[in-house]
Amino acid sequence: MESTRRPRLSPAIAELRRAVRAALPETGLVLVGLSGGADSLALAAATAFEATRAGLSAGAVIVDHRLQAGSAETAAAAARQATALGLAPVLIVPVTVTDAGDGPEAAARAARYAAIDAALAATGAVAVLLGHTLDDQAETVLLGLARGSGASSLQGMAAISGAYRRPLLGIRRTQTRQACVDAGLTAWSDPQNADPAYARVRVRERVLPVLETELGPGIAPALARTAETLREDADALDDLARQIALDSCEPAGSGVAVPVAALAANPAAIRQRIIRQVAAGTFGVSLERSHTLAVARLVTHWHGQSALDLPGVRVERQGGMLLFSAPRHTPNKGLFRSHGTS
Numbered sequence: 001m002e003s004t005r006r007p008r009l010s011p012a013i014a015e016l017r018r019a020v021r022a023a024l025p026e027t028g029l030v031l032v033g034l035s036g037g038a039d040s041l042a043l044a045a046a047t048a049f050e051a052t053r054a055g056l057s058a059g060a061v062i063v064d065h066r067l068q069a070g071s072a073e074t075a076a077a078a079a080r081q082a083t084a085l086g087l088a089p090v091l092i093v094p095v096t097v098t099d100a101g102d103g104p105e106a107a108a109r110a111a112r113y114a115a116i117d118a119a120l121a122a123t124g125a126v127a128v129l130l131g132h133t134l135d136d137q138a139e140t141v142l143l144g145l146a147r148g149s150g151a152s153s154l155q156g157m158a159a160i161s162g163a164y165r166r167p168l169l170g171i172r173r174t175q176t177r178q179a180c181v182d183a184g185l186t187a188w189s190d191p192q193n194a195d196p197a198y199a200r201v202r203v204r205e206r207v208l209p210v211l212e213t214e215l216g217p218g219i220a221p222a223l224a225r226t227a228e229t230l231r232e233d234a235d236a237l238d239d240l241a242r243q244i245a246l247d248s249c250e251p252a253g254s255g256v257a258v259p260v261a262a263l264a265a266n267p268a269a270i271r272q273r274i275i276r277q278v279a280a281g282t283f284g285v286s287l288e289r290s291h292t293l294a295v296a297r298l299v300t301h302w303h304g305q306s307a308l309d310l311p312g313v314r315v316e317r318q319g320g321m322l323l324f325s326a327p328r329h330t331p332n333k334g335l336f337r338s339h340g341t342s
Contacts (some may be wrong), residue, residue, distance in 0.1 A: 006246035010176045010182035016046040020129070023167035024050060028126035029057040032087065033116055036062070036078030036188035042176040043168060045183050047129055048085040059089040061119040061128065063112045065097050067192075074188055081185060091119050105198055118274075120163055135173040138220035139203045141227050155234055156227030169224065203233045207328070241266075241273035243280075249278065252314055255325030256282050260317065263299045272296055283326050285312035298322060 020043065024030065030051060044060055051058035060082040066074040075092045081091045093115040099107040116128055137156045144153030159166050164328040168176065180187045195204050198268045212220045256278055263271045272292045279285040287295075291310045298305060298317045307316030314325045 008182060009182045010179070012042075012178040013046070015175055015181050016042055016171060016179050016293075017050055018168045020046040020050045020170055021054075023129065023165045024054055024056060025126050027056070029059060029123060030099065031091075031116075031119060031123065031125045031128040032058065032082070033128055033130045034060040034062050034078050035131075035190065036074055036084055037131075037181045037190055037193075038177045038187035039133055039136075039168065039173065041078070041081065041185050041187050042179040042183075043129060044087060045085055045179070045185060046080055048087050050293040052086065058087050059091070059114055059123065059125070060087045061091045061093060063115045064092060064093055064094040065111065066106050067097060067108065079256070089123060091123070093119060093221065114329075124165075127163050127165050130164060130166050131168055131176070133168045133171050133173050133176060134224045135204070135220055137169050137227055138208065138223035139200055141223040142203050142207060143199060151230050151234060154227060155231040156224070156318070158231065237269055237273060238277075241270050242277055245277050245281075246271065247272045250321075252321070252323055253325070255323055257318075257321040257323050260299050260302075260320050260322060263296075263322065266294070271299065277325050279310075279313050282324060283313045285310070287313075 024047075030047065032047050034038065034040045035045050046056050061080070062075045062082070063076050064071050066072075068074075072094075075094075076337075079092055081088045095111040095115050097104070097107050097111045100110075119125070120128060134269065140156045144156070149154055157166055157169065159169055177187070190199065193201060194205070196205065208219060244262060245258070248259050250257045250259075258274065258278060263274060266274070266342055275295045276287050277293050279287050287310065291308075293309055294310075295315050298308070298315065299322065302317060305317070307314055309327075313328065314327060316323050316325075
């Protein structure tokens with residue numbers, strides 16, 4: 001259905017439309033992850049316009065976290081705006097947020113993505129567009145830096161990750177707000193976005209303004225550029241490590257054997273990626289850095305150490321090979337079993 005809104009083509013609207021145009025798939029149904037806030041609402045408007053021009057279908061999925069009074073009414077209001085924009089289908093998905101110990105933000109995020117995944121499966125949509133902006137990216141990088149979890153966390157959010165697409169990572173939050181004003185859209189203001197109990201809010205309201213004051217303007221774009229550069233580097237290193245692993249790994253009983261020489265011949269950044277990829281790709285295990293370094297010492301500082309019993313995988317050195325084996329009853333996913341076969 002064609003949108004009934006005819007906004008003037010302001011610079012903010014034009015910028016969002018260009019970003020969305022570049023992110024759309026060639027065919028199929030796309031969904032917009034819509035909260036009703038300015039970022040997702042501006043994204044929804046741009047998607048409705050560009051999808052129609054491209055001959056695509058576009059709908060929306062609205063996740064009601066049911067964490068605030070009146071959340072159902074907020075979701076219904078977002079759905080009405082989505083319908084007025086011409087999006088169809090428009091799905092409202094209520095969820096139950098359960099904190100498994102990682103905090104309320106992580107719990108809400110897990111519930112939201114599970115609901116979006118279910119909407120993708122139910123509708124057959126090929127992609128969902130999310131409204132994360134350059135400012136969100138900068139906040140993510142700072143939070144990752146504070147956690148000290150290495151370059152992987154400093155890469156921020158990917159522009160494309162499976163079915164998820166984030167076309168607004170180069171768009172400022174001020175632009176999405178202006179686009180809503182220019183289009184006559186009424187954006188919802190989430191009270192949690194001003195609650196200092198959340199680390200992201202403290203970064204947004206306190207940390208970034210201090211950095212801007214003390215170091216000068218342009219901190220958020222600089223952080224976003226850093227994330228993009230690190231992601232490019234990490235993708236290249238990951239691809240190289242995976243190719244080395246595929247070329248050198250050998251089946252060994254119920255596990256995988258990796259030649260020590262292949263690991264020793266590569267710098268630490270590649271060697272540790274190979275170790276992580278073998279554990280993840282074959283046994284579904286995500287090794288922490290301390291675990292990865294312990295395995296690497298079997299290569300670089302070998303003194304006859306005994307086997308390492310790590311969460312979900314056992315690693316031991318046997319002569320010139322590192323043997324990765326699964327604990328009993330842990331399935332071997334076999335991603336590296338095809339060595340030497342076509």
